[in-house]
Amino acid sequence: xxxxxxxxxxxxxxxxxxxIINCAYSNSASDYFIWYKQESGKGxxxxxxxxxxxxxxxxxxxxxxxxxxxxxxxxxxAATQPGDSAVYFxxxxxGGGGGADGLTFGKGTHLIIQP
Amino acid sequence: DAGITQSPxxxxxxxxxPVTLRCHQTENHRYMYWYRQDPGHGxxxxxxxxxxxxxxxxxxxxGYSVSRSKTEDFLxxxxxxxxxxxxxxxxxxxxxxxxxxxxxxxxxGTRLTVx
Numbered sequence: 001x002x003x004x005x006x007x008x009x010x011x012x013x014x015x016x017x018x019x020i021i022n023c024a025y026s027n028s029a030s031d032y033f034i035w036y037k038q039e040s041g042k043g044x045x046x047x048x049x050x051x052x053x054x055x056x057x058x059x060x061x062x063x064x065x066x067x068x069x070x071x072x073x074x075x076x077x078a079a080t081q082p083g084d085s086a087v088y089f090x091x092x093x094x095g096g097g098g099g100a101d102g103l104t105f106g107k108g109t110h111l112i113i114q115p
Numbered sequence: 116d117a118g119i120t121q122s123p124x125x126x127x128x129x130x131x132x133p134v135t136l137r138c139h140q141t142e143n144h145r146y147m148y149w150y151r152q153d154p155g156h157g158x159x160x161x162x163x164x165x166x167x168x169x170x171x172x173x174x175x176x177x178g179y180s181v182s183r184s185k186t187e188d189f190l191x192x193x194x195x196x197x198x199x200x201x202x203x204x205x206x207x208x209x210x211x212x213x214x215x216x217x218x219x220x221x222x223x224g225t226r227l228t229v230x
Contacts, residue, residue, distance in 0.1 A: 032216050034218050034219075036221075041223070041224075042223050042224070043119075043205050043207075043221035043222050043223045043224050044158070044205070044221045045221070046218045046219075046220060049216075049218055051216060089157065091158075103160075103219070104157070105157035105158040105159075106157050107155070107156065107157050108157070
């Protein structure tokens, strides 16, 4: 595939169970965070975002939690389905003032859904 | 796919030859970006554009140039391709500057192999 799965940590989950994918970010000044999903052969797909003035945000079957004290971000996927198998990675805005070079991407976690 | 088309999807070229990758969007977004994705690295910004004929360098711009003559098209050129430029290239668009509370939306990538 065209993702970077060969060098990524892997999380294996049973279908129907909940998944939690973690991301440690680098800069305490980061104020905006995004989670992406990338399937083999495709580009990253936006899942959900969160601003630093929030601790939690929910979408459809997904929840993002932000812990600014320990600079930790997590993505929870409820009732995982085979279609959730992909690489997931977070991005943070470390620029503060905006601009394209303020966005830094993590390397990702490969989520595998077992039948 | 957020109305983003990248062409070609695959290309094999020889060292020293020029290569141009094209990104076309139908969303009329102001900001456009070129990233590369390699094993062991997150997405890395090559160049970006904040308007017609307005471009700037990213983290890994050496060996690359860009042009944006129309809102909808953003071209990435490798003047003289090298093997280190073998990668998957992604174009992205955004309504506002990436990282200022506005996610990037990506195309499906171009796999470039330099032999």
